[in-house]
Amino acid sequence: MRDTELYAQILGVQSPWNVDCVDFLKNKKEVCVTVSLSKAGYCCPECGKPCNGYDVKRRRWRHLDTCQYSTFIEADVPRVECKEHGIHSVGVPWAEEKTRFTILLERFVIDLLHEAPISVVARWTGLSWSQVDGIQSRAVSRGLAKKKKEPVQDIGIDETSSKKGHHYLTIVHDKATGNVIHVGVGRNTETIDNFYEAWQDHLWAVQSVSMDLWPAFIGSARKWLKDADSKICFDRFHVAGFFGKAVDQVRKREHHDLKSDGNDLLKGTKYDWLRNGNNLDGRSRRWFIKLTRENLKTSRAWAIKETASMLWKYKSKTWAEKAWRNLFGWMYRSRLSPMINLAKSLKKHFYGIMNSIMLGIDNGMAESINSKIQKVKKMACGFRNIERFQNAIMFHFGGLDLYPALPTQ
Numbered sequence: 192m193r194d195t196e197l198y199a200q201i202l203g204v205q206s207p208w209n210v211d212c213v214d215f216l217k218n219k220k221e222v223c224v225t226v227s228l229s230k231a232g233y234c235c236p237e238c239g240k241p242c243n244g245y246d247v248k249r250r251r252w253r254h255l256d257t258c259q260y261s262t263f264i265e266a267d268v269p270r271v272e273c274k275e276h277g278i279h280s281v282g283v284p285w286a287e288e289k290t291r292f293t294i295l296l297e298r299f300v301i302d303l304l305h306e307a308p309i310s311v312v313a314r315w316t317g318l319s320w321s322q323v324d325g326i327q328s329r330a331v332s333r334g335l336a337k338k339k340k341e342p343v344q345d346i347g348i349d350e351t352s353s354k355k356g357h358h359y360l361t362i363v364h365d366k367a368t369g370n371v372i373h374v375g376v377g378r379n380t381e382t383i384d385n386f387y388e389a390w391q392d393h394l395w396a397v398q399s400v401s402m403d404l405w406p407a408f409i410g411s412a413r414k415w416l417k418d419a420d421s422k423i424c425f426d427r428f429h430v431a432g433f434f435g436k437a438v439d440q441v442r443k444r445e446h447h448d449l450k451s452d453g454n455d456l457l458k459g460t461k462y463d464w465l466r467n468g469n470n471l472d473g474r475s476r477r478w479f480i481k482l483t484r485e486n487l488k489t490s491r492a493w494a495i496k497e498t499a500s501m502l503w504k505y506k507s508k509t510w511a512e513k514a515w516r517n518l519f520g521w522m523y524r525s526r527l528s529p530m531i532n533l534a535k536s537l538k539k540h541f542y543g544i545m546n547s548i549m550l551g552i553d554n555g556m557a558e559s560i561n562s563k564i565q566k567v568k569k570m571a572c573g574f575r576n577i578e579r580f581q582n583a584i585m586f587h588f589g590g591l592d593l594y595p596a597l598p599t600q
Contacts, residue, residue, distance in 0.1 A: 198224050202254075202264070202285050202293075203598040207232030215260075222257045226266040228281065235273035236282050242271035245278050252286050253318070254293045261317065264293060284598045292326065294595045300326045301593050304586065308571040324579065331582045334591025340389075342396030343367065348408050349557035350378045351564050353580055354573065360580065361386075364560055366401070366552075370590030371560065374581045380407045387415035398422060401547070401554040403429040404540055425543035426554035427503050433536070434496040435465045437529035441492040456482075457489060464493050492527055503548055511548050515541065560588055 194213040204210055207229040214223045235242050247267040254262040270280050285293045292300075303312045304327055313323045345366040350359040353376075361382045363373040373389070375382040387394065397416055401424045402408040413419040442464055446457040463479050483490045499518060505511035522534035537544065547553060567583055574580040585591060 202226075204284070208266075208284065220260050222260045222262040224254070224262065224264045226264060228266070228269065232281060233269060233271050234281070235271060235276055236279050237276040238273065240273065240275075242273045245270040245272040248280075250283075252283075252291055252293050253296055254285075255296050255299060256317075287329075287595050290329065292322075294598060297326050297329070298594050298597075301330050304330075308567075310571070327586055328579075328582055330593035331585045331589070331591065333595065334589065334593045335585070337592050338589075340393055342393040343372070343390075344396055345399045345401070345552065346372075346397060347401040347554050347557040348383065349403070349554060349561055350405075351561045353577055360577070360584070362557065362560060362564070362584070364557060364588075366399075366556055368590060369556055369560070371584060371588040374584050376577055376581075378405065378407060380411050383408055383411040384414070387411060391415070399424050399546070399550050399552050401426055401552050401557065403554070404433075404536070404543075409540075409543075420542050421546065423543045424547035424550060424552040425540055426557075427547060428554060428558060430537070430544065431496075431500060433533055434499050437527075437533045438464050438489065438492045438496050440529040441527050442489045445488045456485065457487075464489060488527060491525055492530055495522055495525065495530055505548055508545065508549055511545060515544065563588065 195210040198213055199210040202224070204226060209227055209229065211225045211227050214225070216223060233242055233244050234240060247269045250266055250268050252264045254264055256262055264285060266283065268280055268283060270278055272278050282288065287294065290297070300312060300316060300323060303315060309320055309323045309327065313320045316323070343365045347364050347366050348361065350361050352358060353360050359378045361375040361378045362371055363386050364371050373386040375385055394415060399422050400412050400416065403426055409423060412423055416422055439461060442457055442461065449456055460482065483493060495518070502511070502514050502518065505514065519534045519538055522530040525531070564584055567587055568574065568580065571583065574583065586593065
């Protein structure tokens with residue numbers, strides 16, 4: 192088999208295209224495949240009718256390497272003049288429009304990007320950082336164009352940090368698939384409104400929205416969702432975080448008071464009060480149990496926190512409401528201001544806590560996605576701008592069809 196026939200088979204080049212020659216440029220460490228189009232291929236890409244040629248332009252595409260040699264395809268691509276649709280360039284079967292890379296190379300790079308950050312893929316392939324970034328951006332745009340919005344029943348909303356300081360992205364995911372369906376800049380009302388507006392034709396299907404107690408998330412859901420207060424579910428992990436903060440505030444104040452009297456009983460115990468007691472080893476558990484039996488304000492706050500963690504498993508709404516109201520009463524009677532303030536806040540949001548219990552909804556999946564997003568950011572050593580971070584999130588977690596269609600498809 193001649194080299195022209197070999198590369199015609201490899202590239203899937205068929206009539207009216209033809210591989211004219213294959214040049215091995217040893218000094219440049221390149222293989223150059225020259226392809227031409229016969230007059231039979233001078234057709235309008237819009238309607239397929241034969242047309243007269245208008246002009247030609249020499250174009251060059253990077254292809255998969257031939258062994259250790261960079262491989263390029265070169266062709267004189269004509270523009271044709273159609274009486275109905277005007278002047279258009281003839282499409283080539285081995286590459287998409289407005290790209291300098293073949294379909295097979297782009298698919299290969301997309302495969303690599305699933306395993307490594309842009310800088311590493313650029314080093315592996317010999318492409319520049321900007322070229323690999325462009326392939327990733329086109330993949331996301333392609334995937335979003337292919338994906339149709341469909342009704343979702345249960346969604347989760349959470350934020351993730353984009354860089355140090357108060358810089359956030361709002362992440363919305365479909366709980367049924369685990370796919371991210373929206374990435375918004377910031378975490379204000381306008382940010383989440385943009386999501387609801389884009390999906391407004393499908394909001395009728397939403398049955399639950401899992402979130403933290405951030406006012407912007409609550410307000411936007413009430414604005415866009417019918418009977419929102421029966422669908423908003425406050426995540427138990429975030430609620431547990433509020434209890435942990437209240438316990439730590441009590442500990443700090445009590446430690447300050449004890450220390451002024453020369454008592455270091457609470458020194459170095461911060462994380463003992465915050466972690467799950469079941470995760471302590473035998474010796475630590477015995478010491479901590481002894482500590483909790485001391486007549487400490489922190490011990491009382493900790494007991495409230497531990498009790499709250501057990502109130503999410505109720506099946507009966509009546510018993511769940513009774514248990515939580517008893518807890519609120521305990522918090523009010525505790526004479527611990529952090530617990531009293533927390534009780535006031537949770538009573539205002541009690542509807543969302545009950546929805547979460549009765550529907551069995553939490554935002555654990557969102558926390559998992561957030562953790563994976565931060566891992567991607569760490570592997571990339573950060574992102575140059577927010578748009579690239581958004582692209583990376585949709586690339587890895589959007590459940591998109593990122594690949595260009597093969598020439599034979």
